[in-house]
Amino acid sequence: MRKENKTTSTTGLVIANLRYHCLVEIVDAENETTKILRCSMRGKQKGIVCGDRVEITISEEGEGVIETYLERKNELARPNMRGRKEVLTANLDQLIIVAAVKPVFDPELIDRYLATAELMPTEIILVLNKMDLADDKTVRTWEEFKKLPYRCIETSTAIAEHEGIEELKTQLHNKISVLVGQSGVGKSSILNSLIPGQGIQTQELSKALGEGKHTTTVASSYILDPSDPLSGRVIDSPGVRDFAPPPIPADDVAQGFIDIRVAGEECKFRDCQHLREPHCAVKLAVENGEITQRRYKSYRHLRDLMEKLYRPY
Ligand SMILES: Nc1nc2c(ncn2[C@@H]2O[C@H](COP(=O)(O)OP(=O)(O)OP(=O)(O)O)[C@@H](O)[C@H]2O)c(=O)[nH]1
Numbered sequence: 594m595r596k597e598n599k600t601t602s603t604t605g606l607v608i609a610n611l612r613y614h615c616l617v618e619i620v621d622a623e624n625e626t627t628k629i630l631r632c633s634m635r636g637k638q639k640g641i642v643c644g645d646r647v648e649i650t651i652s653e654e655g656e657g658v659i660e661t662y663l664e665r666k667n668e669l670a671r672p673n674m675r676g677r678k679e680v681l682t683a684n685l686d687q688l689i690i691v692a693a694v695k696p697v698f699d700p701e702l703i704d705r706y707l708a709t710a711e712l713m714p715t716e717i718i719l720v721l722n723k724m725d726l727a728d729d730k731t732v733r734t735w736e737e738f739k740k741l742p743y744r745c746i747e748t749s750t751a752i753a754e755h756e757g758i759e760e761l762k763t764q765l766h767n768k769i770s771v772l773v774g775q776s777g778v779g780k781s782s783i784l785n786s787l788i789p790g791q792g793i794q795t796q797e798l799s800k801a802l803g804e805g806k807h808t809t810t811v812a813s814s815y816i817l818d819p820s821d822p823l824s825g826r827v828i829d830s831p832g833v834r835d836f837a838p839p840p841i842p843a844d845d846v847a848q849g850f851i852d853i854r855v856a857g858e859e860c861k862f863r864d865c866q867h868l869r870e871p872h873c874a875v876k877l878a879v880e881n882g883e884i885t886q887r888r889y890k891s892y893r894h895l896r897d898l899m900e901k902l903y904r905p906y
Pocket residue numbers: 722723724725726748749750751752774775776777778779780781782783807808809810830831832833
């Protein structure tokens with residue numbers, strides 16, 4: 594920290610944006626402790642998100658103001674209502690895409706999260722939660738994702754010390770991960786199983802959000818092991834009904850589908866979009882069943898969407 598006109602400047606991590614102010618975590622290197630400061634934002638700082646590293650000034654009275662945010666390593670974003678990019682969180686190492694047995698999951702939604710993560714790029718873990726309610730049909734749909742080269746973990750927060758939760762925990766160390774997925778799949782419950790007592794970390798947050806309220810309304814970030822600020826972090830995020838990557842050129846969509854991207858290396862034309870081109874290795878892989886019809890349809894749908902959304906100016 595350096596002294597300047599009776600105010601102190603330092604950097605911190607935004608652990609939640611509560612609309613009119615942010616909660617910023619500041620590390621006190623000398624004491625190896627962290628503290629959370631409520632900071633207001635200057636007019637231009639409306640775009641700050643959970644996960645941003647920020648420069649703040651603290652007045653003599655102890656009031657914090659966010660001056661600016663530092664360059665982001667990456668952004669998790671989606672199109673907003675007007676089709677423009679809306680950033681949800683930043684500076685992630687890993688996306689944990691959570692599906693559940695109930696509410697029954699939409700595989701196309703999972704594909705869109707996968708594409709978003711591939712394009713960021715960031716590491717990916719797929720989770721199927723509520724395994725205590727598993728039925729054959731859901732497990733069959735899930736099998737399709739298990740054939741993709743991603744780590745897939747099955748969990749249940751209803752069973753104490755479920756092995757899936759333990760496996761997930763081992764994948765989070767020293768990383769910044771975010772839990773994403775449809776509303777009600779159990780993201781907050783998983784967070785609770787991973788970090789029992791996480792509520793203590795942000796009592797102010799739970800107060801601001803209203804106690805007893807179950808649906809998550811803002812993204813908030815928690816330390817994996819509260820006794821070690823560097824142990825890794827997990828961000829809980831509000832559930833969605835629908836999701837898509839932020840607007841990108843339609844020709845980039847194939848990069849988000851790992852099976853299509855790999856098969857596409859064998860296409861005759863380097864810029865093959867796997868639509869109606871001759872000698873297309875992707876179409877062949879779909880015919881052979883190496884790539885499922887469903888994934889291919891998902892790819893086509895997302896291409897169509899990006900053709901509508903993306904504006905190069
Ligand atoms: N049977 C069963 N129920 C679960 C499990 N995990 C969570 N639930 C229940 O599912 C409901 C929704 O859980 P949440 O953790 O609030 O879901 P969420 O994904 O955070 O939802 P949003 O915040 O709205 O996005 C709650 O009633 C949980 O008790 C599980 O493994 N098995």
